[in-house]
Amino acid sequence: MQRAIEIAERGRRKVQPNPLVGCVLVRDGKIIAEGWHDNIGGFHAEQAAIADAEERGIATSGSTAYVTLEPCNHHGRTPPCTEALLWAGVERVVVGALDPNPTVRGGGVSALRNVGVHVENGLLEKECKDQMREFIHWCEHRKPFVTLKAAIDARGRVDCDRNRPSMRFTSPSSIEKSHLLRSENMGILVGVDTVIRDDPVLTARNVGAQIQPTRIVIDPLGRMPVDCKLLNDGATKTMVIHSKNVEMDDLDHVERYVIPSVNDDIDVNRILQLIGDLGIQSIIVEGGPTTWKKFIQHDAVDAAILIQSPKDLQSGDVNIFGEGDLLNANLVMSSYEMSGPDKITYWSRTL
Numbered sequence: 264m265q266r267a268i269e270i271a272e273r274g275r276r277k278v279q280p281n282p283l284v285g286c287v288l289v290r291d292g293k294i295i296a297e298g299w300h301d302n303i304g305g306f307h308a309e310q311a312a313i314a315d316a317e318e319r320g321i322a323t324s325g326s327t328a329y330v331t332l333e334p335c336n337h338h339g340r341t342p343p344c345t346e347a348l349l350w351a352g353v354e355r356v357v358v359g360a361l362d363p364n365p366t367v368r369g370g371g372v373s374a375l376r377n378v379g380v381h382v383e384n385g386l387l388e389k390e391c392k393d394q395m396r397e398f399i400h401w402c403e404h405r406k407p408f409v410t411l412k413a414a415i416d417a418r419g420r421v422d423c424d425r426n427r428p429s430m431r432f433t434s435p436s437s438i439e440k441s442h443l444l445r446s447e448n449m450g451i452l453v454g455v456d457t458v459i460r461d462d463p464v465l466t467a468r469n470v471g472a473q474i475q476p477t478r479i480v481i482d483p484l485g486r487m488p489v490d491c492k493l494l495n496d497g498a499t500k501t502m503v504i505h506s507k508n509v510e511m512d513d514l515d516h517v518e519r520y521v522i523p524s525v526n527d528d529i530d531v532n533r534i535l536q537l538i539g540d541l542g543i544q545s546i547i548v549e550g551g552p553t554t555w556k557k558f559i560q561h562d563a564v565d566a567a568i569l570i571q572s573p574k575d576l577q578s579g580d581v582n583i584f585g586e587g588d589l590l591n592a593n594l595v596m597s598s599y600e601m602s603g604p605d606k607i608t609y610w611s612r613t614l
Contacts, residue, residue: 264287264329264331264357264359264386264387264391265387265390266285266287266294266297266329267285267286267287267297267308267329267330267331267359268285268331268359268387268390268391268394269285270285270287270297270298270299271283271284271285271299271300271308271331271394272285272394273299273301274299274300274301274302275447276443276446276447276470276471276472276473276474277301277302277303277473277474278300278301278302278303279449279474279544279545280398280401280449280542280543280544281300281303281398282300282332282395282398282399283299283300283331283394283395284299284300284307284308284330284331284332284395285297285298285299285300285308285330285331286298286299286308286309286311286312286328286329286330286331287312287328287329287330288312288313288316288323288326288327288328288329288353289326289327289328289329290325290326290327295316295321295323295326296312296313296315296316296319296321296323297312297315298310298311298312298313298314298315299311302473303340303474304340304341305341306341307334307335307341307344307347308330308331308332308344309328309330309334309344309347309348310341310344310347312328313347313348313350313351316351322352323351323352323353324351324352325352325354326351326352326353326354326355327353327354327355327356327357328348328353328355328356328357329357329359329386330356330357330358330359331358331359331360331387331391331394331395332358332359332360332362332391332395333358333360333361333362333371333372333384334348334356334358334371334372334375335362335371336370336371336373336374337370343371343374344371345371345374345375348375348380349375349378349380353380354380354381355380355381355382355383356375356380356381356382356383357382357383357384357386358372358382358383358384358385358386359384359385359386359387359388359390359391359392360384360388360391360392360395360399361384362402363399363402363403364402365402372384396408397448397449397544397545398544400544400545400565401539401544401545404539405536405539405540406535406536406538406539407449407450407535407538407539407543407544407545407546408544408545408546408565408566409535409545409546409548409558409563409564409565409566410444410448410545410546410547410548410564410565410566410567410568411547411548411555411558411559411564411566411567411568411589411592412441412444412547412548412549412567412568412570413550413552413555413567413568413569413570413584414432414433414437414441414569414570414571414572415569415570415571415572415583415584415585416432416571416572416574416575416576417571417572417573417574417575418575418576418581418582419581419582419583419584419585420576420578420579420580420581420582420583421550421551421552421576421579421583421584422576422579429460429461432572432574432576433570433572433602433605434572434602434603434604434605435603436602436603436605437570437572437602437603437605437607439469439470440602440607441570442467442468442469442470442472443467443470444547444568445465445466445467445470445472445476445547446467446470446471446472446474446476447545448476448545448546448547449476449477449543449544449545449546450476450477450478450479450502450538450543450545450546450547451465451476451477451478451479451546451547451549452479452480452481452546452547452548452549452554453465453479453480453481453548453549453550453551453554454480454481454482454550454551454553454554454557455480455481455482455483455486455487456551456553457549457550457551457554458480458482458487458488458491458493459486459487459488459491460551462488462491462492463492463493464492464493464496464498465478465493465549466478466498466499475498475499476499476546476547477499477500477501477502477543478493478499478500478501478502479501479502479503479504479538479546480493480501480502480503480504481504481529481534481554482503482504482505482509483504483505483506483507483524483527483528483529484505484506484507484509484527485505485509485510485511487503489511489512493517494514494517495514497515497516498516499516500516500517500518501514501516501517501518502517502518502519502520502538502541503517503518503519503520504519504520504521504522504529504534504537505519505520505521505522506521506522506523506524506527506528506529507521507523507527508521520537522534522537530561531557531558531560531561531563532561532563535563548564552583552584555584555588556584556588559588559589559591559592562592562593564589564592564594564612565611565612566594566609566610566611566612567589567592567594567609567610568607568608568609568610569585569586569589569607569608569610570602570605570606570607571585571605571606571607571608572604572605573604573605586608589610593612593613594610594611594612594613595610595611595612595613596608596609596610597609597610597611
């Protein structure tokens with residue numbers, strides 16, 4: 264199962280919204296084949312493992328399959344994995360995590376047991392669920408898993424001085440890690456002030472991303488500049504959330520949604536419900552401070568990444584954001600690393 268978890272990682276940044284899944288076939292205590300879900304529309308992990316055995320002329324009859332997620336028993340882009348396992352003559356299946364998706368929910372395990380396959384589940388369950396945490400979270404709550412990502416200077420300030428052009432103050436390695444994070448999530452969310460201030464592109468660049476995240480902007484009153492990149496570059500889909508109907512040009516890659524609100528303060532939970540209903544399983548909240556704190560106040564942050572640079576921006580409010588805010592969000596620091604001169608801390612929700 265540990266090997267299945269390891270090879271499942273090979274699908275990262277390539278299979279959203281599907282979860283990362285790995286499968287290892289074993290006979291007589293030895294691994295005879297392995298596979299993972301590698302691309303949307305391609306083989307599922309079980310099918311890939313069986314194909315691996317076929318290509319090398321290895322018989323799969325009588326083998327045991329170790330798979331990180333319960334095999335599916337429904338027709339989607341590919342036939343059911345339960346049928347593939349039965350066709351391959353697999354006699355025993357060991358499952359890491361049961362699938363909480365309403366289209367599965369125990370159906371795979373039941374289908375296999377009903378025809379005499381010995382099935383066990385729960386092996387390295389926590390590790391398997393941690394690997395596919397965004398998928399599990401979305402299935403259970405129908406809302407996206409929310410990661411807050413913030414970058415601050417040595418004194419807890421952010422680059423939001425409108426009297427000067429925006430600047431990058433974190434290291435090149437921190438910027439690369441930020442783009443990797445984008446590539447692993449299905450959406451990037453910012454407030455309209457960030458668009459006005461920075462005119463960002465909000466794409467995952469130079470990290471081999473095969474699927475670009477949806478760009479999401481909270482813009483209650485329709486203040487996005489008509490010439491901003493998000494409305495004009497067509498790089499990927501842009502989703503704009505207003506508090507009232509806004510008259511703006513129709514654009515092919517831009518989708519607009521209205522969530523009526525009191526005083527144009529759109530409720531965070533309703534935003535997340537909308538995003539979840541659209542099938543977006545994970546988002547990064549990238550800014551700015553007002554948006555970060557809004558999500559924290561609504562207890563809507565599941566994890567966080569805080570990048571602190573040793574540089575001094577020389578202007579702006581000191582301690583506008585920092586570790587204290589993350590502690591107030593019921594998060595605890597799980598690890599940290601140095602990224603060039605920057606310190607990156609990783610935070611997760613307390614149990």
